[in-house]
Structures are given as structure tokens and as C-alpha cells.
Amino acid sequence: MDFILYDGIEWRSLFPITLTRSVSEIRLGLFTIKDRWEKYIGNKVSGIVTQPFLSMKYSFNSLINNEFIYHNILLINSSFLPNEELINMIFTLKENEAVFFQEKIVVVKKNFSSYVKKENLISFKKKHEIKNLIHIQYPWDIFINNKTVLKKDFVFFTKGKKSFSLLGKNSVLCKNRIFLEEDIKANNVVLNAQLGPIYIEKEVEIMEGSVIRGPAFIGNKSILNIGSKIYGGTTIGRSCKIGGEIINSVIFSYSNKAHDGFLGNTVLGEWCNLGAGTNVSNLRNDYGKVTVWNYEKKDFIPIDIQFFGMIVGDHSKSGINTQFNTATVVGVSASIFGYGFSPRYVPSFSFGGIQKKKKIPFHQVCTTADIMMKRRNLYFSILDKKILEYLYQLLDI
Template structure:
């Protein structure tokens, strides 16, 4: 059985994180959604069905006809209960969570056709599943997923040991890959597991309190304070205080400052002294920018920091209000609080008026990526160019 991950209606609801990627490439816990499905099913995804302008980078198959296919909505996360049902599916049988389809088994499927539910032979319903519908669902569920991933992925595996003079609490729920460099740090897994991938460097005075995951070759600067519910992906440079947040690969929060209940996309950079408020002064629930309604809409959430799309940057001492949304390739600087919604490709501070030239967008992306020995490809440029030509993103 081959499986394909597809983007449903959730793709638009997950802006700005999905402006530059399929839903399956969202990271939380120890993995991206795609990686997690592959580990649970035990084989690589056959393909990813996403928006046409993203397909060149993320879709692998050119064929329009597929046989013996399991179609899975990428916005749902796998669980042992769900996998058991999936392995028992027969042709035209489906799995639902409430009124949302999670998966359907098809003996054949034509790529450009919309699959029909009229021929369903049987429908299974699951009572408990994690559904990522909005960006904030990522940090809301991250602590739960970290614990689940740790239990699933470390089963039967042996952790490496740390060298140096370190303070380790609850060693049995700390998993370390090889070549981790630490000295005089605290790893406290009393409140949740800690997973650290290979090549991570943790400088002296840093404290990690689980559940936390740190991706390969990431650097934690002197005195970093990483609280539970936090995932930091690969090749990041991190400092200051971070709480219940997800930072995608190749992004930097190098210096002091607070980041909480937030998501940073790839290739982001927070200047020294940047702070993000994650709680209103009046303790009320927040209103968040809605890309479809083009307005701020209230949500049932009290703690909310920032959602920042790929390639966005902010200058030193930037102060973000609670529940701020920044699009792709934004450049924020200046005195005072920036607006709580900053469209993609715009620059400035309190008054966001000027759109960055596309040449400058590409130039900045290329410089930053070259610093990590990564090429700013033609495909990457095409994705940003497509977004640049759209309005109100």
C-alpha cells in the first residue's frame, strides 16, 4: 500500500506558515507531519499533493494515475489507534473525525480528479485525534506531541552519554544522539522528556526543562533558558528565553529576549533584545489576523505570542504585541510596537507602508542561505515570486 499526503481546506487556514510549504511540512514535536506519518506507517510517502506553485519543490511523482493508494489529509496526526484502522482499510473505505475525512483507501486514483465519497463501502470514526487546523494548534499541541513522539521513537533505542560537568535530572527520559557538546548545563526531564539530536552545541549556563526537542547542529548560546513545550529544529542559533514555541530550521534567535507561545518559520532572524508579549495586560482572550476574512477575529486563547512566516526578520529591540502575525519575507524595524498584522514583503515599524522590491527579497534570502552553505534555488525563487504577485498576504 502506497500513501499520499494531501492538503485539504486547512492549507489556507494555516497561513502564514503554509504560504511556503504544504501542510505536511509543518514541524511539531520531534518531526514534520510527513516524517511522522512515514515513521508510523513504516515507509516513505509516495507523494505529496499540494498547491500547484509548491508542487515543483514538494511533489515527486509526475504520473497522474495511482494504484493501491491511501489518501491522507496532512492536517491530521497519526496515532496507534489511527494506524490500526488504516492497516485494516479496504477499497473505498474511509476514516472520519467528526465531519472531516482523515483518510480514504482507493485501488486507483487519477491525480487531477476530485475523489468522490459516494462509493464508500464503510466509514470508520475515530474519537480522539490531533487535528492541526490553525497555526496556533502547533504550539497548543506541541507538549503532548513531544511526549508521544519521544515514547514512540526512542522505544528500544539507547541514548548516548554527555561528556563534561553537567546536571542531569531524570536521565531515563533524556535521549541524546551522538556528538553533542555541553559543559555546565542543566537538563531537567522531570516534567517531560528531552530529545537532543546529533551535533548540537549547548554552551555553559544553559538550562533545558522538558518536554523539549533540539534539532541537529543547533547551537544554544551561553545562558539559554528553554522551557517545556518547545521544539527547535535543525541548524538554528538560539539564545535568551523560550517557552512553548516551535522554531523551524535555519532560524535565529541568538540573543537575550523572550519568545513564548509562538512559531518562527524557516530563515527567520530576531534581532538582539527582541521581546514578544504572549499575554495581554487585561488577561483577555486574543483576536488574531484571519487571512480569509482579512480582519482580526477573536479566538478562545489567552496565551499567544507571534506567528512569523519564512524569511522574515526584525531589528534589535523590536517589541511585538500579543498575538502578532508576520507574513513571509517581512522586515520589521523602528521604534514603538509594530502592527499586529504585517503583510508579506513589507518593511517598517509602526507604519507598514512600503513593499520590499522583489530583487531585495531574493538578495536577502540568498545572502542568509549562503551563510549556511545552502543554495537559494530557482524553485525557491519561483515560490516567493508567486506569493509576491498576490495581494493581501
């Protein structure tokens, strides 16, 4: 079955995480949203529709040929996470039928030729309603739902699969709820799945004294430094370097929080680095609900959340002993340092701390990104540069 993931209005409300990616590339649970849809449907995505400046990262190669031009395709809003009930509904859809969740379109089945011409995309022969679905509308929805998604992903994607054994002298609690891929290095560590499952991908290294409490996910080739404390609801992407104390947070791939310090109820984008001793407050002193920066209103708005650390866009960095207040939002490629708490909103490409900030020269943005990516044996591409350059020319991001 051919399907296209598209970014709806949620793309803007998910800033700064979506400034550099489509909604489908958001990570939570064991996978990105795109990967999860592919695994549920059992086929590769045929295309991703996002903003023009990001669209070069994605293609419609499998659809732009006569073989598929008249086939029915599924148009799926990327901000919805699939479940078994939704997949069963999708496989029974006929042309011009759609699935709705709380009056929002989740998926519609259309003829590809009509989709290309953008004809009759809002007219349906029949509407189906689904009552239970996870909808990622705001960045904090990522960490709020991560514990639930981790548990569901684990059950669905480990079914019928066999876990590898963990070598070395370790303490393993609820072994049947722990899934290990091959070539994991661990000795004198604790894996506790009593409160939720733990999934560890291949070639992960967990150093002595580290403790992981489920539900949790550790991605391919990531390293947990000595004495790391990973609490439930935490997802760590591939090739990350991790240390200190982390709870209910999602760290995208290739980012570092390698030293002591607390990180809670947070989303950290790709290619970020938190300096030694960086700490994040996830609860106000008065235990009240938080306000958070809104990119469209250009102001702080109240939201009904008590525990909220921070949201950080790709390529942003913090210096040693940086302090972040509750519900801080940091844009893309910011460099934060200095005495005291940083502002609760740090625009993209900012350089500095509580003092008056300046904008990082664009050539330095590119140089830093290139150096960090080479450390992972990857390269800073022309496309990466064009995306950051486009964002750099915008105001108030």
C-alpha cells in the first residue's frame, strides 16, 4: 500500500523542533514517527510533504511514474501516531473515504492523479471516527506521551523476537521486559524493568555504575558514561553520549549530555551539546502551571502543565554550569553560556547568556556544525547549510 506523510498545521506549533525537519522525523518511543508508520503498514513511505525549504530532504520517487499514477494512495497527517485499531481501519478504506479524530483528518484515501491536481481533497464519500489516538501537536506532547508510547512500541515490535543476553556482572530485574540487541557492552550496571520495559539497540556501551529504569530506550551506538541515571519515560537516539540524571526526556540522535547535571521533561534536538554541570529546572518553586514561548504570538502563553524542563532545537549548545529555568525554549544553533539563569526564550543563532545576546555569524554556525558532525564520521552537507541559511535569514525564530 502506497502512502504519503504530510505536515499539517501542527508543523508550526511544533517549533523549534520542526524548524529543521518534517513532523514525521520527530522521535519518541522507539522510533521516529515515519519509522513507526512504515513498521505498522509494512511498507516504505512513498513521500513526505513538508515546507518548501525542507522538501529537498524528501522525494516522491516511488510515485512519479506511470505504474502508480492512477493507484489509490493514503494521505496521512504526520502528527498522528498509528495504532492497531487505526491500521485496521486504514486497510478497509475505499477511495475518497477518511478517518477523523476529534474532527481532525487523520488519513484520507485518494486517487494519486486527483492528489497531484489538488482536486476535491476535502470531499469524502464516507467519514470514519476513531476515539483513541495520540496526537503530537506541541513540542511538550513528545515527552508527555513518551512513557505511554515506549510501552506500546515495546509490546508491538518485540512480539515474536528473541532478545540477546547481556554479558558481564549486572543486575537485571524483570528480564522478560528487557529487549537487547547484539554487541552491547555493559558491566556492573542495573537494568530495572519493574515499572516499564527497556529496549537497548546494538553496539550500545553502558559504563559501570549506570542505572536504567524503564520504560526506556537507548539507541544504536550510544554511550552511557559512568554512573548515569536514566529514569522512566526516557528515549535516547542513536550515537549519543549521556551522563548524569535524566527523567522523562527525549534526546534526538547525535546529541550529547555527557556529564553530571539534571535533565527532566525535556526534548533535545539533534547535534546538541550540554556542557558539564548544565542543569534544567522542570518544576516551579510554587508548584504552579507554566507559561511557554509561543512562536506565532511572540509571547509567553499559559499551558496546563506542571512538569516542564525545556525544548531545544537542533545544533544548540550550552557552556559549563549553564542553568535553565522551568519551561525554557531554545531555538536552532544557539550558544548559551554565562552566569545565572538563561532567558526562558532563546532565539535561534543567539550567542550569550543573561547578558545582551548577539547573533552568531553564519560562517561560524556552519563551521561548528561541520566539526561536530565529522566527530560522528558524517559531513555537513550543502543541503544542511541551505536549511540553516534559510532559517538564519528569518527574524524571531
